[in-house]
Amino acid sequence: MKIRRFRVCLLLFWLLSNLGGLPLPPVVAQPAEDSIQESVGKKTEGGVLLKTSSRMTPIPAPLLNTTVTMTISGLIARTTVSQEFSNPSDEWAEGVYVFPLPDQAAVDHLRMKIGERVIEGHIQERAQAKKTYAAAKVKGQRASLVEQERPNIFTTSVANIAPHAPITIEIEYQEVVQYDQGRFSLRFPMVVGPRYIPGQPQDIPEPSSSQHGLGWAPNTNHVPDASRISPPVQHPSHGPLNPITLRIDLAPGMLLQKIDSPTHPITITKHEANFYQVSLQHSSTYADRDFELIWTPLSQDNPQASVFTEQRDGETFLFMQLMPPTSTSSAQKTMPREVVFVIDTSGSMGGTSLSQAKAALSLALARLTSNDTFNLIQFNSVTHKLYSTARQASRSRIHEAQRYVSGLQATGGTEMLPVLKQALVHMPNHENAYRLRQIIFITDGLVGNEEALFTLLQRKIDDSRFFTVGIGSAPNGHFMRKAAQFGKGTFTYIGSTAEVQEKMNRLFLKLEHPALTNITIQAGESTFDDILPNPLPDLYHGEPLTVAFRTTALPSSITITGKQGDRHWETTQSLIDAKPRRGITVHWARQKISQLMDQQTQENDKALFRQSIVDLALKHHLVSRYTSLVAVDVTPARPDAQPLHTHALKTTVPHGMKYEAIFGWPQTATPATLYLLLGSLLLCLTWIWSRRYLAHR
Amino acid sequence: MPDMDLVTTIPRTPLGHRMAWIVASLLFVFGSWLIGHGVGIHVKAIAAQWLLHHAWQETLTTQQPIKPWPWADTWPVGRLLVPRLGINQIILANASGQSLAFGPGKVGNGSSFDDDSFNLIVSGHRDTHFSFVQDLQLGDLMTFQTIQGDWRRFVAETIEVVDSRIDTLPLKQKRPDLRLITCYPFDAIRPGGPLRYVVTAGPVTPRVVSETGSTTIRSVGAKGRGMIVEGG
Numbered sequence: 001m002k003i004r005r006f007r008v009c010l011l012l013f014w015l016l017s018n019l020g021g022l023p024l025p026p027v028v029a030q031p032a033e034d035s036i037q038e039s040v041g042k043k044t045e046g047g048v049l050l051k052t053s054s055r056m057t058p059i060p061a062p063l064l065n066t067t068v069t070m071t072i073s074g075l076i077a078r079t080t081v082s083q084e085f086s087n088p089s090d091e092w093a094e095g096v097y098v099f100p101l102p103d104q105a106a107v108d109h110l111r112m113k114i115g116e117r118v119i120e121g122h123i124q125e126r127a128q129a130k131k132t133y134a135a136a137k138v139k140g141q142r143a144s145l146v147e148q149e150r151p152n153i154f155t156t157s158v159a160n161i162a163p164h165a166p167i168t169i170e171i172e173y174q175e176v177v178q179y180d181q182g183r184f185s186l187r188f189p190m191v192v193g194p195r196y197i198p199g200q201p202q203d204i205p206e207p208s209s210s211q212h213g214l215g216w217a218p219n220t221n222h223v224p225d226a227s228r229i230s231p232p233v234q235h236p237s238h239g240p241l242n243p244i245t246l247r248i249d250l251a252p253g254m255l256l257q258k259i260d261s262p263t264h265p266i267t268i269t270k271h272e273a274n275f276y277q278v279s280l281q282h283s284s285t286y287a288d289r290d291f292e293l294i295w296t297p298l299s300q301d302n303p304q305a306s307v308f309t310e311q312r313d314g315e316t317f318l319f320m321q322l323m324p325p326t327s328t329s330s331a332q333k334t335m336p337r338e339v340v341f342v343i344d345t346s347g348s349m350g351g352t353s354l355s356q357a358k359a360a361l362s363l364a365l366a367r368l369t370s371n372d373t374f375n376l377i378q379f380n381s382v383t384h385k386l387y388s389t390a391r392q393a394s395r396s397r398i399h400e401a402q403r404y405v406s407g408l409q410a411t412g413g414t415e416m417l418p419v420l421k422q423a424l425v426h427m428p429n430h431e432n433a434y435r436l437r438q439i440i441f442i443t444d445g446l447v448g449n450e451e452a453l454f455t456l457l458q459r460k461i462d463d464s465r466f467f468t469v470g471i472g473s474a475p476n477g478h479f480m481r482k483a484a485q486f487g488k489g490t491f492t493y494i495g496s497t498a499e500v501q502e503k504m505n506r507l508f509l510k511l512e513h514p515a516l517t518n519i520t521i522q523a524g525e526s527t528f529d530d531i532l533p534n535p536l537p538d539l540y541h542g543e544p545l546t547v548a549f550r551t552t553a554l555p556s557s558i559t560i561t562g563k564q565g566d567r568h569w570e571t572t573q574s575l576i577d578a579k580p581r582r583g584i585t586v587h588w589a590r591q592k593i594s595q596l597m598d599q600q601t602q603e604n605d606k607a608l609f610r611q612s613i614v615d616l617a618l619k620h621h622l623v624s625r626y627t628s629l630v631a632v633d634v635t636p637a638r639p640d641a642q643p644l645h646t647h648a649l650k651t652t653v654p655h656g657m658k659y660e661a662i663f664g665w666p667q668t669a670t671p672a673t674l675y676l677l678l679g680s681l682l683l684c685l686t687w688i689w690s691r692r693y694l695a696h697r
Numbered sequence: 698m699p700d701m702d703l704v705t706t707i708p709r710t711p712l713g714h715r716m717a718w719i720v721a722s723l724l725f726v727f728g729s730w731l732i733g734h735g736v737g738i739h740v741k742a743i744a745a746q747w748l749l750h751h752a753w754q755e756t757l758t759t760q761q762p763i764k765p766w767p768w769a770d771t772w773p774v775g776r777l778l779v780p781r782l783g784i785n786q787i788i789l790a791n792a793s794g795q796s797l798a799f800g801p802g803k804v805g806n807g808s809s810f811d812d813d814s815f816n817l818i819v820s821g822h823r824d825t826h827f828s829f830v831q832d833l834q835l836g837d838l839m840t841f842q843t844i845q846g847d848w849r850r851f852v853a854e855t856i857e858v859v860d861s862r863i864d865t866l867p868l869k870q871k872r873p874d875l876r877l878i879t880c881y882p883f884d885a886i887r888p889g890g891p892l893r894y895v896v897t898a899g900p901v902t903p904r905v906v907s908e909t910g911s912t913t914i915r916s917v918g919a920k921g922r923g924m925i926v927e928g929g
Binding site: 216235237381382407409411412663664665666667668669670671672673674675676677678679680681682683685686689690693 | 717721722724725727728729730731732733734735736738739762770790791792793794795797798802804820821822823824825827859861862863865866878879880885886887888889890893
C-alpha cells in the first residue's frame, strides 16, 4: 500500500516538474528577444537562423500628428489636413506617409511650415516634381512632395527633418458634400486599409522609379505600384499610432433637424442660427477608421435646386444640384428581378466586418419575393456559388441561403476579378429576359487592382446593374463609387452593426423603385460643352442630379428630361439667379480629370489622355495621378556629413479588423498536450485522494 | 502534503462522506473529459488525413474542389511528401483553426485553387501533422503535388525562428519557394505563443507539366506511396 502511494506521488511529482520545467511559450507581455535567444541557443546545431531584424534597435521613425479643419458651406467643403512630422531621433530623417483622402477630393494646395516660415508648394508634372524633391533632398534642403497613388490614396514625403525639430505639411482640398434620401453627409477617411494585391511579384524597381515604394507588398504584374499603396501596419500589441484631431465649421445654408456622426462621438456647438462647430469628443482619437458626418435639414427648408457659377478666363463654370423628383410609385416592386448577391469573405473582412456583411445579406434575402430569382456567391482566394444558376426565391431556398450565410467565415485573399466575371455572366433566355438583373456586391473593397475591375465592369455590365455595399471601418471609397458608376448602380456604406438595418432599408428603396434613366440636358439655342459627369448617371430613389459644366454664353434656363419606368419626366431650371461662388472651377476641373481617367481605362491610347490630364491639372493647380505638389525650402539645413534616414511611417490596423487575419501567422499548436497533462493530473489526484480517504475510514 | 489535512479534516458524517465522493467523481469526470479531448485531437488529425487522401485522388481526376466529407468547409489543394521522414500529407485550402485540425493548410495567396505559380506557404500544428518539421534538416528534399497533378520539388535551404509580432508573413516572394510554418517551441504545453518555426525550401527543378509527362507522374506517385508507411 505504502509503496504504491509512493509511486503515485513520484508520478505526480514528475508531471508537475515537467509542467513547470518545460519551456512554455512566452506570454505577450514578455519581451520576445529573450525567448528567441534562449531558443536559438538550443537549436543552432540544427541550422536555425535568427532573423537579425527582430533584434536590432532601429532609429525611431518620425511621429505624425494630424489636425483636420473643415469648412462646409452649403454644398461645398474645403478641408485643410495638417500633418506634423516630428523627429524623435538624433539623426536627420525623411518621412514617407501613405494616407487616404476622400475619393473625389480636389487637392490644390500644399504648404510646408518650418517654425514660423511658410513655403508654398507648386504643381509640377509628377516625374518633374519627384526630381525637384530628390535634388533638394540630396542638397540637404527641407522639401516636401504630395503625390496621388489612387484618387483616394496619397503619399506625403518630407525630407531633411532635423533631429527633434518638427515640420508641418498642410494639404488643402475641396469636395462636394453627398446628398441622398433627405440628408447630407461627408466622409473623411483616416487610414488606408491593407489592400489585397493579386498577381505575381516583380523585380524591385530603381528607387528613382515612379513605382518604387516602401510598403509591405512587392509590386506585381497586376498591381505595378503595390509597394506604394501598402503602408506598413503596426502590430496591435505596440499600441495605436497617428493621433488625429478634427474640427468642422458647418454652415449648412438651411435649417437643420439634426447633426450626427455614426462613426465617432462628436461635440456640436451652435453659434448662430445657422452655424455649427463640430469636433471629436475624445481627445485621443487615432487614425483607424473613416469619419462620417450626417446632417438632416428640416424638410420644408430644403431648397429644390442650387445653382452656382464662377467666371474664369472668359468662361463661365456652373454647378447645379437638383433635388430628386419625388416618386411614390412602386411599380418596380412587382417587376420580377434576378438578384445576385456577392459577399467578400476574405481575411480583411474578418472580425466585425463579416458580421455586418452577414446581417446585411440576411436582410436582403428576407426581402426577396417568390417572383424573384436569386443566387449567392462568396469569394476570397476562391469563388463559391450557392447555385449553378439563379433559382426561384422560394421559402425553402431563402432558408437554405440564410443557413449558408450564417456559416460563412473570413479567410484568404480577395480575388475579385474571377468573381466579378462570374457575377456578370448573364445568359438571357425566354424565362429571365424580362427580369431586372441586380448584382449586390458586399465588400470592403480592399484590393489594389481597381482599374482592371472597372474595365471589366464597363465591358460586361450590359443590362445588369451593380450595387456596392461598402463594409467596415475603412472601406475603399474609390472602389465603391467607381464600381457603382461603371455598373450603373449606386453605393451604400455600412460602418457598424447598428447601421445595417437603416442603411439596407435605404438601399432597398433604390432597388425597388424605378430609377430615373436616359437623362438629357438641353439649353435651347445656347451651346455649352463638357457636361459632367459624362455620361449622366441614372438616378436612384432619393438621389439628386448633380452636374457641372462650362460655357461661354450662359443660357437663361435649361431643360432636363428623363424616363422613370414608363413615364416621361421633364423639368426646366432657370439659371438667371445663379449665385457666383468660388471653387466651382476647381470642382469642374476635378470632375473633368475624373472623366478623362475613366476614358483612359477603356482606351488603348493612354498617352493622349495623359497629356490632357496633365494640362488640365497644371492649369488648375490640382494633384492628379500625373501631377504632384512640391515645396522646397532653398536654405540648406542638413550638413553634408550627416546622413539622412528614410522611414516609411506605419499605420494602425483599421478598427474592427483582425491583424492576424491579414498579416498574421496561423495559430499552429493544439491544446492536446495541455489537455492530456491536466487530465492525467486530475485523475491522479482523484485516485490518490480516494485511496487515502478510504484508508482512513 | 496539503491534501493530507484535507483528507483527515473531512468530517466522518454520512454527509461529509457523500460530499467527498461527489468531489472525487467530479474531478474524475473532468479529468477524463480533458484526456478525451486531448486524445480526440490526435485521433481527428490522423483520421481526417485518411479521408483526405481519398478526396485528393478524386480531386486529381476531376480537377475540382472535392469536400472530404459533406459538411467540410475546406478541401484538399495539394500533397506534401518528405521521403526521408516518410511524410505524406494532404494540404488543405486554408489555414483557419477549424481546418488545421484536419491537415496542414495553405496560407494566404497560396490558397487559390488554380494559381500555384509562385511561392507556397503551408502551415500545420506543431504537435500533430507538423511535428515532423522539427526533424527537417538543411538539404532535405520535399515534393509538393499540385491540383493539376504536377510535382514540384524543393530542397530545405534555411530554418528560422521568427517572432510573429515583429516579422510579417512572407506572403509574396518572387522565387517560387515552399515554406513550412509551425509554432515554436515544439515541446511547449500552452498553445498560442508568438514564435514560429519557418523552414524555407527552394525549387530544385523547374515545374513538370502534367500534359508532357503523365507517365512520370504516376510512377513518382506510386513510388511515393510505396515508401511511406502512413502519414498524418
